[in-house]
Amino acid sequence: MKFIIDDADIEKVREIWDLYPCDGVTTNPSILAKSGRNPYEVLTELREIVGKDGELHVQVVSNAEGMVKEAAVIRERLGENTFVKIPTTPQGLKAMKILSAQGVNITATAIYTPMQGFLAAKAGAKYAAPYVNRIDNMGYDGIKTAMDIHDIFENNGLNTEVLAASFKNSQQVLELTKYGIGAATVGTAVIEGLIKNAAITSAIDAFVDDFAGLVGEGKTMMDC
Ligand code: G3P
Numbered sequence: 001m002k003f004i005i006d007d008a009d010i011e012k013v014r015e016i017w018d019l020y021p022c023d024g025v026t027t028n029p030s031i032l033a034k035s036g037r038n039p040y041e042v043l044t045e046l047r048e049i050v051g052k053d054g055e056l057h058v059q060v061v062s063n064a065e066g067m068v069k070e071a072a073v074i075r076e077r078l079g080e081n082t083f084v085k086i087p088t089t090p091q092g093l094k095a096m097k098i099l100s101a102q103g104v105n106i107t108a109t110a111i112y113t114p115m116q117g118f119l120a121a122k123a124g125a126k127y128a129a130p131y132v133n134r135i136d137n138m139g140y141d142g143i144k145t146a147m148d149i150h151d152i153f154e155n156n157g158l159n160t161e162v163l164a165a166s167f168k169n170s171q172q173v174l175e176l177t178k179y180g181i182g183a184a185t186v187g188t189a190v191i192e193g194l195i196k197n198a199a200i201t202s203a204i205d206a207f208v209d210d211f212a213g214l215v216g217e218g219k220t221m222m223d224c
Pocket of ligand 1: 027028109131134166
């Protein structure tokens with residue numbers, strides 16, 4: 001499963017990218033709006049952080065014809081491997097068909113139902129992004145929806161992966177990790193909670209204390 005950062009706070013993304021084993025960064029218009037800056041300024045800095053081979057996902061906002069034009073500008077300014085995020089609407093499906101025929105990396109987004117996932121895959125998307133927590137908040141089962149989409153791809157021999165999004169807690173991420181979906185994009189606050197645990201901290205503290213008792217305060221395996 002690819003592990004992706006769902007954020008555009010440059011300092012936070014840089015910190016998480018440095019510490020955790022991440023494969024890329026996803027953004028959407030709301031995430032970019034939080035920066036209050038020109039979107040391309042922020043996206044160029046994100047591209048620098050993830051490098052030329054890291055995944056960067058950038059969303060379009062117009063109708064089919066406009067989405068195709070937006071995709072060209074996004075790829076020109078941020079690299080041809082940039083994933084163009086396209087909402088899974090009828091207009092979006094049309095844009096996906098045109099862009100996938102041109103070899104553009106597409107992430108079908110705003111997915112709330114398995115049928116959206118199926119149609120996006122048929123239209124040539126490389127990823128389909130169900131919004132796990134938003135689905136839960138509607139009274140449906142976001143984890144089950146993501147699993148169903150994963151199964152639909154497998155059962156139909158479709159070359160598309162689930163990129164689950166909109167996580168609010170570690171358990172949601174863990175359930176889909178166990179299931180072996182293609183990718184999860186997770187906000188920085190949830191990433192920081194994934195392995196935060198008093199038992200872990202306490203175990204490490206005891207190791208450090210025991211070692212200090214053996215060889216002296218502040219000494220490490222380099223200097224004893
Ligand atoms: O891009 C989609 C995803 O990031 C939505 O997450 O937290 O706004 O539900 P959230």
